[in-house]
Each structure stands twice: as structure tokens, then as C-alpha cells.
Amino acid sequence: xxxxxxxxxxxxxxxxxxxxxxxxxxxxxxxxxxxxxxxxxxxxxxxxxxxxxxxxxxxxxxxxxxxxxxxxxxxxxxxxxxxxxxxxxxxxxxxxxxxxxxxxxxxxxxxxxxxxxxxxxxxxxxxxxxxxxxxxxxxxxxxxxxxxxxxxxxxxxxxxxxxxxxxxxxxxxxxxxxxxxxxxxxxxxxxxxxxxxxxxxxxxxxxxxxxxxxxxxxxxxxxxxxxxxxxxxxxxxxxxxxxxxxxxxxxxxxxxxxxxxxxxxxxxxxxxxxxxxxxxxxxxxxxxxxxxxxxxxxxxxxxxxxxxxxxxxxxxxxxxxxxxxxxxxxxxxxxxxxxxxx
Amino acid sequence: xxxxxxxxxxxxxxxxxxxxxxxxxxxxxxxxxxxxxxxxxxxxxxxxxxxxxxxxxxxxxxxxxxxxxxxxxxxxxxxxxxxxxxxxxxxxxxxxxxxxxxxxxxxxxxxxxxxxxxxxxxxxxxxxxxxxxxxxxxxxxxxxxxxxxxxxxxxxxxxxxxxxxxxxxxxxxxxxxxxxxxxxxxxxxxxxxxxxxxxxxxxxxxxxxxxxxxxxxxxxxxxxxxxxxxxxxxxxxxxxxxxxxxxxxxxxxxxxxxxxxxxxxxxxxxxxxxxxxxxxxxxxxxxxxxxxxxxxxxxxxxxxxxxxxxxxxxxxxxxxxxxxxxxxxxxxxxx
Numbered sequence: 075x076x077x078x079x080x081x082x083x084x085x086x087x088x089x090x091x092x093x094x095x096x097x098x099x100x101x102x103x104x105x106x107x108x109x110x111x112x113x114x115x116x117x118x119x120x121x122x123x124x125x126x127x128x129x130x131x132x133x134x135x136x137x138x139x140x141x142x143x144x145x146x147x148x149x150x151x152x153x154x155x156x157x158x159x160x161x162x163x164x165x166x167x168x169x170x171x172x173x174x175x176x177x178x179x180x181x182x183x184x185x186x187x188x189x190x191x192x193x194x195x196x197x198x199x200x201x202x203x204x205x206x207x208x209x210x211x212x213x214x215x216x217x218x219x220x221x222x223x224x225x226x227x228x229x230x231x232x233x234x235x236x237x238x239x240x241x242x243x244x245x246x247x248x249x250x251x252x253x254x255x256x257x258x259x260x261x262x263x264x265x266x267x268x269x270x271x272x273x274x275x276x277x278x279x280x281x282x283x284x285x286x287x288x289x290x291x292x293x294x295x296x297x298x299x300x301x302x303x304x305x306x307x308x309x310x311x312x313x314x315x316x317x318x319x320x321x322x323x324x325x326x327x328x329x330x331x332x333x334x335x336x337x338x339x340x341x342x343x344x345x346x347x348x349x350x351x352x353x354x355x356x357x358x359x360x361x362x363x364x365x366x367x368x369x370x371x372x373x374x375x376x377x378x379x380x381x382x383x384x385x386x387x388x389x390x391x392x393x394x395x396x397x398x399x400x401x402x403x404x405x406x407x408x409x410x411x412x413x414x415x416x
Numbered sequence: 417x418x419x420x421x422x423x424x425x426x427x428x429x430x431x432x433x434x435x436x437x438x439x440x441x442x443x444x445x446x447x448x449x450x451x452x453x454x455x456x457x458x459x460x461x462x463x464x465x466x467x468x469x470x471x472x473x474x475x476x477x478x479x480x481x482x483x484x485x486x487x488x489x490x491x492x493x494x495x496x497x498x499x500x501x502x503x504x505x506x507x508x509x510x511x512x513x514x515x516x517x518x519x520x521x522x523x524x525x526x527x528x529x530x531x532x533x534x535x536x537x538x539x540x541x542x543x544x545x546x547x548x549x550x551x552x553x554x555x556x557x558x559x560x561x562x563x564x565x566x567x568x569x570x571x572x573x574x575x576x577x578x579x580x581x582x583x584x585x586x587x588x589x590x591x592x593x594x595x596x597x598x599x600x601x602x603x604x605x606x607x608x609x610x611x612x613x614x615x616x617x618x619x620x621x622x623x624x625x626x627x628x629x630x631x632x633x634x635x636x637x638x639x640x641x642x643x644x645x646x647x648x649x650x651x652x653x654x655x656x657x658x659x660x661x662x663x664x665x666x667x668x669x670x671x672x673x674x675x676x677x678x679x680x681x682x683x684x685x686x687x688x689x690x691x692x693x694x695x696x697x698x699x700x701x702x703x704x705x706x707x708x709x710x711x712x713x714x715x716x717x718x719x720x721x722x723x724x725x726x727x728x729x730x731x732x733x734x735x736x737x738x739x740x741x742x743x744x745x746x747x748x749x750x751x
Contacts, residue, residue: 142547188728192735195685197493199731201672202724209721216717317717325554338545371562371663378556385544385552393543 132300153305158315182298499557532644581657
């Protein structure tokens with residue numbers, strides 16, 4: 075019976091809160107608008123946000139490790155641009171996909187190497203990476219390029235029917251596969267455990283003999299790879315390459331992680347969180363779309379407000395934890411330090 | 417020769433030498449490649465030229481970077497400055513229709529102050545991590561600015577308001593004087609009051625500084641509020657310069673440029689010592705880089721690419737580890 079014991083504890087309360095929010099948002103949408111409570115509306119959440127789910131999951135690894143990756147949105151745009159340009163020159167779909175994956179992986183690995191080897195701040199390195207990826211895609215072309223490759227067009231239009239005429243796309247399958255892979259890596263691999271350990275305390279991780287350097291580089295590599303997969307999915311979704319695609323999406327990915335209960339100080343969070351966070355923001359967008367008269371900026375304000383709510387919530391939980399743990403650890407400055415840094 | 421290397425070594429320990437060096441190298445490059453770069457003209461009682469352009473267009477960045485230096489000094493960050501800038505610009509241009517100019521400017525700056533207080537409250541009082549706390553305003557801010565402008569680009573014909581961004585004083589662009597005033601005020605605040613010392617102490621080690629009797633919360637609130645005010649001022653300058661308020665695009669990515677300026681200026685993102693002078697040179701370097709690329713006739717779209725490469729190189733040169741590994745290679749070669 076241990077498997078299904080769902081006790082509400084400090085560890086899962088945030089992710090449960092996200093789930094609850096998801097139900098409330100969806101419920102209120104269903105109550106307010108006719109046709110909101112339909113399978114296809116729900117499935118569309120996944121179809122429209124598949125790329126964001128993948129990218130946010132990659133970002134989650136970096137954040138749990140205690141870093142940040144600002145380059146993800148630019149890498150997605152770069153992938154879309156490279157793919158479109160390669161197709162223009164008559165490349166094969168398989169070749170394009172492999173090239174995209176290689177570019178993303180190398181890009182991430184390069185950033186990880188700079189951060190780890192020279193102890194540069196991840197903010198600066200990934201910021202430069204963001205400029206670099208955008209700059210390269212600008213160099214390829216400043217115009218939008220439409221993709222007409224038959225394989226990509228077919229893949230993008232392929233519908234997988236679930237019940238009756240409700241369908242999902244291949245992108246959703248890829249996204250779900252990626253999230254499951256991430257969950258498995260985070261929970262059952264030594265790499266996953268090292269990521270959590272480093273995020274908790276890098277010094278302790280070094281003392282424990284964990285491969286900190288390798289894990290750091292790998293985390294950014296993984297984020298680059300996930301961005302590349304997200305880029306391929308996004309290219310399938312848009313069927314075009316454009317250097318201005320997804321401006322500012324890295325902040326959406328970070329926000330999804332926060333709403334999904336991943337602490338930005340690192341070391342804590344479930345890898346399913348980003349997916350839930352993306353769904354929450356997706357539902358808000360759908361509600362505003364159904365509402366019809368609300369302008370798009372209300373999306374930003376609502377998401378920002380939700381961010382604030384969740385952060386305050388996380389803070390309350392951490393503070394309660396402090397209170398409970400304080401009597402036992404009064405003589406441990408290490409613990410106090412950690413709390414202060416939050 | 418030994419004296420020279422000794423001098424070089426002691427100079428390399430001075431943080432401010434790196435941004436100045438970077439700027440000098442850039443100017444040297446310009447001197448060789450673009451002959452007209454340093455030409456200045458006197459037209460209608462104003463100075464014109466690339467250098468003046470750099471100073472004029474760089475002024476908002478300098479002002480924002482000064483504020484950013486303070487928050488980074490306390491191991492914080494403020495990624496909402498671009499949105500704050502958009503809000504204050506939107507409020508100012510919106511209010512120009514019916515209110516006196518002084519009230520408009522005051523309202524714009526006050527909006528920045530409020531935003532700064534909000535950020536400071538989240539970081540210092542509630543204890544949310546700086547990046548996330550300011551992420552909220554980054555997201556909401558542009559929404560609020562759009563709310564004020566109803567999603568449109570507001571324009572203004574007010575000459576007096578436009579003077580703030582476009583005007584000239586003593587032959588020099590007016591924004592430069594604002595930037596100098598902000599720098600002087602913050603510099604005096606840092607050196608003449610205990611604030612600077614407290615900020616460095618609190619940024620270095622919050623726990624230790626609070627044991628020493630410093631109230632880090634108040635210091636952090638002050639730092640964020642000053643940053644907000646700086647962003648408000650920059651918002652007014654930018655909207656006055658283009659005589660319009662664009663909620664979507666005003667100050668887009670300026671937070672990133674400001675952070676780069678601070679880091680190139682030698683202030684560590686891990687908190688502690690901060691260098692206002694270095695930040696000025698960092699901001700000037702970034703603006704000069706942009707102007708250089710424009711005057712080279714290279715496509716403006718490649719600015720990002722060049723910026724990325726230059727930033728990585730400058731940061732690597734600043735990194736002690738990088739210089740050490742370079743020295744090792746040299747020794748090996750010599751052996």
C-alpha cells in the first residue's frame with residue numbers, strides 16, 4: 075500500500091497546490107464558458123504547448139542544479155532557422171533533425187564548459203549564449219522562411235485519434251516521452267541524484283565525492299538537447315523558421331518551473347512540475363481566448379500574479395520548515411546560511 | 417622590464433582597468449578601421465559625431481546600470497528594469513495630456529520608485545530570491561504598461577518634454593547631464609554616507625553583517641528603490657527621445673545590457689565590492705560596440721553575435737582561472 079499513500083508533506087505540497095490550481099482554473103473555465111469542458115480543448119493545451127513543456131523540463135534540471143539557462147528560447151529559434159534554411163537547400167528531413175539535435179547539444183555543452191571550467195556566472199554565459207544563438211539565426215536570414223519539406227509537413231499534420239474525433243499530434247507524443255524520460259533520469263539515475271545534491275549544496279556534493287564538474291556540464295548539455303528537441307517540435311508546429319520566434323520564452327519556461335514548484339535556489343522540485351506549470355499558463359490563455367473581450371496583456375498580468383502567489387506560498391512553506399527545524403539545528407550555521415540565502 | 421611587468425601586474429589587479437582597456441582597444445580598432453569615427457562637427461550650436469552619439473544613446477543604459485550595480489552588489493539582480501522603464505514612460509506620456517510637465521516627470525519617477533519598493537519588499541521582507549521576485553514585475557510590468565497605453569503607441573508633441581531626450585545644453589546632449597547627475601548622486605551616497613559600506617558588507621555576507629548591527633533589509637530595500645528610480649528616469653529619457661511610449665518595445669532587453677555593463681565593469685555577480693566607475697565604462701563599452709557595428713556598415717542584425725563573442729572574451733579575460741590556465745600554457749611552451 076506504500077505506493078499509493080499520498081500524504082501531504084512539505085515535499086509535495088507545492089506540486090499538489092499546482093495540481094489544485096490546475097483543477098480550479100479548468101473548473102472555472104468550464105463553469106464560465108460553453109464548450110470549454112471538451113476533450114479537444116484540453117488536448118489542445120498539450121498540442122499548443124508541447125515545445126514549452128520540453129524546454130521547461132530541460133530548464134528544470136538546470137534550476138534544480140542551482141543554475142539558470144537563458145539561452146533556451148534563442149536556441150529554439152536557431153533550430154527553427156537552421157532547419158528551414160537546410161530544407162531550403164534541399165536537405166533530407168532525417169539529416170535536418172540530427173543536425174538540429176547536434177547543434178543544441180553542442181551549444182549546451184559549450185555553455186556548461188565555460189561555466190564549469192572558468193567558474194563564470196551562468197547568467198552571463200547563457201546571456202551571451204542567448205545573444206549568440208539569436209545572432210546566428212539573424213545571420214542566416216532576417217526573413218521568415220516557410221518549410222515545405224514533405225516529411226515535415228506530413229509529420230506536422232499527422233493526427234493521432236484517441237477517442238472519436240479527438241486527436242493529438244506527434245509533438246505531444248514527443249513531449250510526453252521527454253517528460254517521462256526526465257522523470258526517470260531525475261529519480262532513478264545517479265546523474266539525477268547528483269543534480270539534486272549539487273543544487274542542495276555544491277560544497278557538500280564535492281565533499282561527498284560526486285562528479286560535480288561532469289554533472290554541471292552535463293546539466294547544461296541536457297538543457298541544450300531538450301531545447302533542440304523543443305526546437306524541432308516548435309518547427310513542426312509553426313512549419314517556418316524565423317529569427318524572431320519566441321522572444322522572451324526563456325522567462326515563460328522559468329515561470330512554468332516556478333509555478334510547478336521548483337525552487338530557484340536549487341535542490342528541490344519534481345520534474346513533473348514544469349509540465350503542470352505550462353498547463354496552468356496554457357489554461358489562462360485559453361480562458362482569455364474564450365472570454366473574447368479581454369486583451370492579451372491580461373495574460374501577462376494574471377501569470378505574473380500567479381507567480382507571486384506561488385512564490386509567497388513557497389516562502390510560507392519554507393518558513394514553516396525553518397520554524398519546525400530551528401530548535402534542533404540551533405547550532406548549525408550551515409542551515410541558517412541556506413535559509414538566509416533563500 | 418621587470419618594473420613594467422610589475423606595473424602591469426598591479427594594474428591588472430585594479431578591477432577598473434579591464435573595462436577601460438576594453439574600451440581603449442575598441443577605440444583603437446575604430447581609429448584604424450573607421451577613419452571618420454572620431455570626427456566631430458559643430459552644427460547649430462551643438463556638437464555632432466559618433467562619440468556624442470555614444471554618450472547620448474548610452475545615457476539611459478548608464479543610469480540603469482548604476483542602479484543595477486547597487487543590487488548586484490548585494491548579490492541580487494533586477495531583471496524588471498526594462499518593464500519598469502516601459503511603465504514610467506507610458507505614465508509620463510499618458511499624463512502629458514493635461515498635467516504640467518513637472519508633475520509628469522515626478523509621476524514617472526515615482527512609478528519607478530514604487531516598482532523598486534515592490535521589488536525590494538519581495539526580496540528583503542518576504543525573502544524571495546531576487547531573480548524570481550523581479551521576474552514577477554518583468555512579466556506584469558509590460559502588461560501594466562500596455563494597460564496604461566491601451567495597447568497602443570502613445571505619441572506626444574510636447575516640446576519641453578522632448579527636450580529631456582533630444583535637447584542640448586552647452587552643446588552637449590541633455591540626457592548626458594542627467595546621467596552625470598545620477599552618477600554623482602549615487603556616488604556621493606555611496607562614499608559620503610555609510611550606505612556604500614553597509615551595502616558591500618551586506619552583499620558580502622548577510623548573516624555576518626546583521627550580527628555586526630547592520631540591518632540588511634533596509635539596505636536591500638534602499639538598493640532596489642534606487643534601481644527603480646533609475647529605471648524610471650531612464651524611461652522618461654527614452655520616451656522623450658522618441659516622443660512616444662511603446663509598452664511592448666521600450667527598453668526591451670535593456671536589463672541584459674545593464675547586467676553586462678555591471679559585470680564588464682568588474683562588479684562580481686556574487687556580491688561584495690562594487691565599482692560604479694567600472695559600470696560607467698562597461699555601459700560606454702557596450703554602447704560604443706553598438707555604434708561601431710553600425711558605423712562599420714555591418715548588418716545591424718549581427719550586433720547580437722558580436723556582443724555575445726565580445727562579452728565572453730571580456731569575461732574570460734577577467735576570470736582568474738582563465739588567465740592562470742593561459743599562463744600554464746605559456747610556461748609549458750617555454751619549457
